[in-house]
Amino acid sequence: MRRQNGKLNSILKFVEQLPESQVDYIIDELYAKLTICEEQADTSVYTLHKEKVAVCRNCGSIHIVKNGKDRHGHTRYICKDCGKTFGDMTNTVVSGTHKSSATWKTYIRALLDGCTLEECAVQCHISVPTAFVWRHKILNALNENSFNHVFNGMVEMDEAWVRISYKGNHSKSKDFVMPRKAYKRGTDNREQSNNARACVLCAVERNKSYSAIIPCRGLLNSKLLDTILEEKLSEDCIVMTDGLRAYDYYFKGTNIEHVILPANRGSQKPTVKGAYHLNNVNALHSRFKLFLRKYNGVSTKYLNNYLALFLWLENNRHVQKYDLICERMSKTGSYITATQLRQFAPTPELAPAA
DSSP: OHHHHHHHHHHHHHHHTSOHHHHHHHHHHHHHHHHHHHHHHOOHHHHOOOSOOOSOTTTOOSOEEEEEEOTTSOEEEEETTTOOEEETTTTSTTTTOOOOHHHHHHHHHHHHTTOOHHHHHHHHTOOHHHHHHHHHHHHHHHOOOTTSSOBOSEEEEEEEEEEOOOOSOOTTOSSOOOSSOOOOTTOOOOOOSGGGEEEEEEEEETTTEEEEEEEEESSOOHHHHHHHHTTTBOTTOEEEEOSOHHHHHHHHTSSSEEEEOOOOTTOSSOOOBTTBOOHHHHHHHHHHHHHHHTTTSOOGGGHHHHHHHHHHHHHTTTSOHHHHHHHHHTSTTOOOOHHHHHTSOSSTTOBOOO
């Protein structure tokens, strides 16, 4: 060990005597060697999907055979029914990106660290538009209906409100027409009605399981609640809400115990009745709005994706997020193109207020 340290010190002293141009050359060469080592040693994005490929990634047929390997050494397959070839990562997030696993690893780390698009682009040596597309490729893979399970025990339920935003460059769009006048700084022309806000329905189980969905713009109604919560609440469930009439109308037609906690008018303290309160769901609202703030205004077009990332981070606080996100990215069917991202509806899944 001492001999190795002595050699290292002599090398460092030699490097200190070199001109700046030669030092920069050495740094570039070392970075290139490090990148090659990472690509050889860390292929987790491509090999995390350990289970044997059993069906065609294009048509779902089980009649597949191996068809050699690609230039990176990954096995290729061919389908006897549709005749198409595919690999382990076909129809996944990384499909068609032409970037190494080391680049994707760097990007995932930057995303989990909350880096900006500019910072992600610099770290991964990609453009800012590419960094934006990669972000939403990953978020789209994380996006799933968090209300698609049965709630048990004590559940706090309440709505958060996010102002509808048409953020983005619409001058090149042939289909989009701005539905309202643009908001200008220094003026008070923002629409104040509920229809100008997206409703984010949040539910928190006392075991700290978080769920949220964007059902509509404006106020909730009992019909929407019936669609969202149908067969999602167990009979032993106790649901706590505020005094919104839609909750009262809906739960009167069910056998679920419903506890109404109306807001204290003129007081900053929430209503608390023993073990019944909305503190957890209100705290979730605060964290969600703080989470959105660092993105400097989120277009409603992509609000579902950012909500999915927020919920994923909240529900996986105490697990290894990097390995989990790689596993989700390797799932078949998570592939989406940049063109498909641009074609998202300006207000996704937002029904007109009733």
